[in-house]
Amino acid sequence: YFTGPPPGIPPGRWGIPFIGCLPKSSETVFQHIENLRKEYGDIFHVKMGSRLFVVLSEYNIVKTAFTNPNLQGRPDFYSLGVYRNFENKGLVFSEGSKWHNVRRFTLRHLRDFGMGKSSMDVTVQDEAKALVMDLEKNCEDPIELTLSLNCAVINVLWQLVAGCRYDVTDERMTYILKLTNDDFNDIQGNIMILDMFPALIPLVPRFIKDKYMKLDTMEAGVAIGREFYMEIIQEHQSTLDPENPRDYIDTFLMEINAHQDDPDSDYTLENLLVSLDDLFAAGSETSSSTLRWFVLYMALNPHIQEKVQRIIDEVVPQDRLPSIDDRDSLQYLEAVIHEVHRKSSLVAFGVYHRATQTTKINNYKIPKDTIVMQNTAHIHNDKAFWEKPDEFYPEHFIGENGRCLTKKDGFLPFSIGRRACLGETLARITLFIFAAALLQKFKISPPDGEILTTEPIDNPLLNQVKPYKIVLTKRF
Ligand code: HEM
Numbered sequence: 001y002f003t004g005p006p007p008g009i010p011p012g013r014w015g016i017p018f019i020g021c022l023p024k025s026s027e028t029v030f031q032h033i034e035n036l037r038k039e040y041g042d043i044f045h046v047k048m049g050s051r052l053f054v055v056l057s058e059y060n061i062v063k064t065a066f067t068n069p070n071l072q073g074r075p076d077f078y079s080l081g082v083y084r085n086f087e088n089k090g091l092v093f094s095e096g097s098k099w100h101n102v103r104r105f106t107l108r109h110l111r112d113f114g115m116g117k118s119s120m121d122v123t124v125q126d127e128a129k130a131l132v133m134d135l136e137k138n139c140e141d142p143i144e145l146t147l148s149l150n151c152a153v154i155n156v157l158w159q160l161v162a163g164c165r166y167d168v169t170d171e172r173m174t175y176i177l178k179l180t181n182d183d184f185n186d187i188q189g190n191i192m193i194l195d196m197f198p199a200l201i202p203l204v205p206r207f208i209k210d211k212y213m214k215l216d217t218m219e220a221g222v223a224i225g226r227e228f229y230m231e232i233i234q235e236h237q238s239t240l241d242p243e244n245p246r247d248y249i250d251t252f253l254m255e256i257n258a259h260q261d262d263p264d265s266d267y268t269l270e271n272l273l274v275s276l277d278d279l280f281a282a283g284s285e286t287s288s289s290t291l292r293w294f295v296l297y298m299a300l301n302p303h304i305q306e307k308v309q310r311i312i313d314e315v316v317p318q319d320r321l322p323s324i325d326d327r328d329s330l331q332y333l334e335a336v337i338h339e340v341h342r343k344s345s346l347v348a349f350g351v352y353h354r355a356t357q358t359t360k361i362n363n364y365k366i367p368k369d370t371i372v373m374q375n376t377a378h379i380h381n382d383k384a385f386w387e388k389p390d391e392f393y394p395e396h397f398i399g400e401n402g403r404c405l406t407k408k409d410g411f412l413p414f415s416i417g418r419r420a421c422l423g424e425t426l427a428r429i430t431l432f433i434f435a436a437a438l439l440q441k442f443k444i445s446p447p448d449g450e451i452l453t454t455e456p457i458d459n460p461l462l463n464q465v466k467p468y469k470i471v472l473t474k475r476f
Contacts, residue, residue, distance in 0.1 A: 052370045059379050059412065109252075120426075128321055130167075143472065151168045157280075184285055187218075294340045305439065308333045333436055347415070444471075447470070
């Protein structure tokens, strides 16, 4: 690694020894990657610090790579280790059999409790209703969508996970959601220097880690999160009835009890804590951010908004909220939500994968420990798949029979392969019912005289929309 790129790897930029090829101060990470892609094509390498990255910018290459068993690991980034005690635990950043077992267990039990099933209808409708009622308080005034949106969204998942929900204005929950949002910002800040240059970890003094990389803030956030999860777990422990498990936490506790004599068990209290944190973080910010993009695109495209409202009014009586059963009749709304996923490309470079073995992709060598990224935003604008990539054009997803194409080549908001999003079915139902409820109840417009833009926050991981204000007007 000191002499230059290993033979056989994809073309790209090795950069200068030790430093590699980092983004210039005038460039965002996205611009850096895009500039390299223009120069080296759909599969290229870039060394940043001591890490070798391979960036995939074509749909079929991502499909091949992310179904390859040797590319299912995760990088051991320092920033992410802080949240899991630097251990191979949880769901999102674990790997190997530990990841595989807990992922399978989690999927099975969340499904048993209703994830992705029409039995969730009433739960999701109730949360959409709570959000609508909260928003109704500020109709006609320019407002930002506050954390009450995140609370309503997480409540859907949390009822499967922990059997409870919170009022959308609950102070403690709002605080935990704010911390989660801050965590996303902190792991994308200066601490990334240690992710790229792990040799510096023992050399950088603690006060620099605290002052410039916010390590103390991150650790304090971890402690508060753990206290929150521990309270819920203890409450479950004291009321657990093995004959009638109520939720995911109950089933996990039963598994811990069943394996308590096995020192290598994947089912430990520590693993439950990290898994809860992973589910909370993965499930709240993603769907909430997508809904913020949705509302923005609706404000910017009044004719599309009106078209969806016309269809909703035709098929859903005003005295009830839209439900999963209305999906068949609301295919255009489905297409609009898919187009929001495409245009926002929320998880801009996917969640990084790591090569656990040296392997080959498209005849290129991918050395062990290479970090593999999918260039989602580029793929979502690839002219080979999208007729009008620059426009907000829901027709991209309308098939010949007029139905929404939920699976489409060139489209991977939830990624692909064995590590693909675990919560996709839940996210789809939540987004559908929330989006339908918002459009049924409100006309969404930009504040008078304001021009809204679709500029994202300049973050390397999550393409979140910059805060904006809209005006909601009651429709009836
Ligand atoms: C709009 C909403 C969402 C989007 C766009 C999204 C997107 C993604 C993406 C791109 C990945 C990375 C897959 C990979 O590594 O290749 C992922 C992973 C994951 N997502 Fe989601 N997600 C969403 C909602 C949710 C929800 C509601 C949950 C809650 C259950 C969830 C749980 C997870 C978990 C646990 C993983 C890690 C999977 C693994 O590493 O095996 N996500 N998601």
